[in-house]
Amino acid sequence: MIEVSNLTKTYPGVTAVDNLSFTVGKGQIVGFLGPNGAGKSTTMRILTCFIAPTSGSAKLAGFDVLEKSMEVRRRVGYLPESNALYTEMRVEEYLLFRARLRDLPPKDRPARVGEVLEKVRLTDRRRSIIAHLSKGLRQRVGLADAILHRPEIVILDEPTIGLDPTQVREVRDLIRGLGDAHTVLFSSHILSEVEKICSRVLILSKGKLAASGTPDEIANQIMKTGRVRLEIRGEGRTIKESLEKVPGVARILWSNKGDQNTYLVEPTDGVDLRPSLMKACTSGGWDVFELGYERLSLEEAFEILTAATPKGAAS
Amino acid sequence: MRNFLALTRRELGVYFVSPMAYIILTALLLLVGRTFVGSMAMRSASQMPIDYRETLQFLVILIVMTSPLVTMRLIAEEKNKGTLEIILTAPISDAAFVLAKFVAAMTLLVYLLAPTVGYIVIVSRYGPVDVGAVVCGYLGILLLGAVLYSIGLFISSLCSSQITAGVLTFSIAILLVMASMQMATLDENSALRPILAYVDLTVNFADFLKGVVDRTRFVYLVSVVGFFLFLTTRVLESRRWR
Numbered sequence: 001m002i003e004v005s006n007l008t009k010t011y012p013g014v015t016a017v018d019n020l021s022f023t024v025g026k027g028q029i030v031g032f033l034g035p036n037g038a039g040k041s042t043t044m045r046i047l048t049c050f051i052a053p054t055s056g057s058a059k060l061a062g063f064d065v066l067e068k069s070m071e072v073r074r075r076v077g078y079l080p081e082s083n084a085l086y087t088e089m090r091v092e093e094y095l096l097f098r099a100r101l102r103d104l105p106p107k108d109r110p111a112r113v114g115e116v117l118e119k120v121r122l123t124d125r126r127r128s129i130i131a132h133l134s135k136g137l138r139q140r141v142g143l144a145d146a147i148l149h150r151p152e153i154v155i156l157d158e159p160t161i162g163l164d165p166t167q168v169r170e171v172r173d174l175i176r177g178l179g180d181a182h183t184v185l186f187s188s189h190i191l192s193e194v195e196k197i198c199s200r201v202l203i204l205s206k207g208k209l210a211a212s213g214t215p216d217e218i219a220n221q222i223m224k225t226g227r228v229r230l231e232i233r234g235e236g237r238t239i240k241e242s243l244e245k246v247p248g249v250a251r252i253l254w255s256n257k258g259d260q261n262t263y264l265v266e267p268t269d270g271v272d273l274r275p276s277l278m279k280a281c282t283s284g285g286w287d288v289f290e291l292g293y294e295r296l297s298l299e300e301a302f303e304i305l306t307a308a309t310p311k312g313a314a315s
Numbered sequence: 316m317r318n319f320l321a322l323t324r325r326e327l328g329v330y331f332v333s334p335m336a337y338i339i340l341t342a343l344l345l346l347v348g349r350t351f352v353g354s355m356a357m358r359s360a361s362q363m364p365i366d367y368r369e370t371l372q373f374l375v376i377l378i379v380m381t382s383p384l385v386t387m388r389l390i391a392e393e394k395n396k397g398t399l400e401i402i403l404t405a406p407i408s409d410a411a412f413v414l415a416k417f418v419a420a421m422t423l424l425v426y427l428l429a430p431t432v433g434y435i436v437i438v439s440r441y442g443p444v445d446v447g448a449v450v451c452g453y454l455g456i457l458l459l460g461a462v463l464y465s466i467g468l469f470i471s472s473l474c475s476s477q478i479t480a481g482v483l484t485f486s487i488a489i490l491l492v493m494a495s496m497q498m499a500t501l502d503e504n505s506a507l508r509p510i511l512a513y514v515d516l517t518v519n520f521a522d523f524l525k526g527v528v529d530r531t532r533f534v535y536l537v538s539v540v541g542f543f544l545f546l547t548t549r550v551l552e553s554r555r556w557r
Contacts, residue, residue: 048404052555073406080404084397086325088332100321101405145401 001183007056016042018207029179031194032187034204040187048078077146081157087131102149116144136167156186230263231290326419365442386467387481394475409551424460448526455523458536465543472550491516
């Protein structure tokens, strides 16, 4: 449904998207994950024909974004990150306007608007002026607009940003429901959110595809980047040397204040080092003050994933 | 076509949802009304024949003054609020989008002018009115408005702040109206003189007010409008390759 090959977008001095290739199959819900500034929004803007790529190509529903821009636009529903709406309009009025803009047949419009309002549960607010709605409700108006014309592909840029937990859950359920009839590509910078609804996750970092796979695979990969934090009192260097002998230890970062030592122990390949480190401490007879698992922030994990070779990048 | 009309209608709607249209309309009618009464009183006191031209001339000044208010928000606001993204990812060409904005502004101008026809009707009760000249005068005002609005629309597409767009449009509008006044300060043989005389909007308009449609001027004004609408479309398209 979505075929992106060697897509590149450069701005003066910045490469926002760097030789990006991926495909999304029909009916899939794919999460686009990455830290801020990774190129998610830029990619989405190219896919929705708002901006043009510097090089490379993108095809949606078989139509090229540059050559058949209008055909692509007809088949794509889009919720931009800003979720900008004409706030002076009423909800229903706005959607009717969008339906006209989308060239929906006149007879079909009121019924279809009613349908999507029901779907995003805004029927009771259809007479409200958009400016008076809360952020969560406005987000629903944006979502309603994105699916109004029954698009084959729905592209949502950070659909849950700035929403409270209940609203996040509602939007998530809504996206999950879309998967039956639509191909969905949505972006987020929260891993747990993507895990719950996507059949596939694409991780973008610095404009490149850092990793792709099922949410489980990605979660495992990120887990691998965890490390163990140890605080031990004693002769720092000796302890470090002993710890390095523990199987599975890749690298130890050591710092100390007097005889109070802090170690950050990185594992080789996703092994949970805690039990074996605990044993080592016991047999060494050291005074352990702390032993804990430290999960890297997503940003740090992305950095490490980017350094690795893209796995299944062109699947 | 259907989506073009939808855009135009929304655009026109914005003027009437916000107080803008009412403010312009009220100010315009108050000022034109005052001038009309003043001019009539003066003429009847000095036994001069009644003339509608003063009123139309004053109307032109007001159209020039209010043009930034009409055009400043057209594209700048959409850029600023981000709504440009939802419009230009819908199946709408950039040209249709620009044209819809322009047509909406021109429709507003027609709304602004419509009530002033009343003054002509009043005048016609006290003396003969040359209908052809009146029609010609209004055509001139519409053309003048079209020129100013297309320039304003172009400036609005360059700015992301309405205020900047408004101030710039206002400066250029004033410049265009006062171009021939600048000639006085220039040397007799200055190459700028004919250019200033040509671009000056009041000079261009004077013929229309006399009831004369000069074909060169007409073509000139229409091409200025076309040129700026074209430029505006280009500016919008530039987001794709920038």
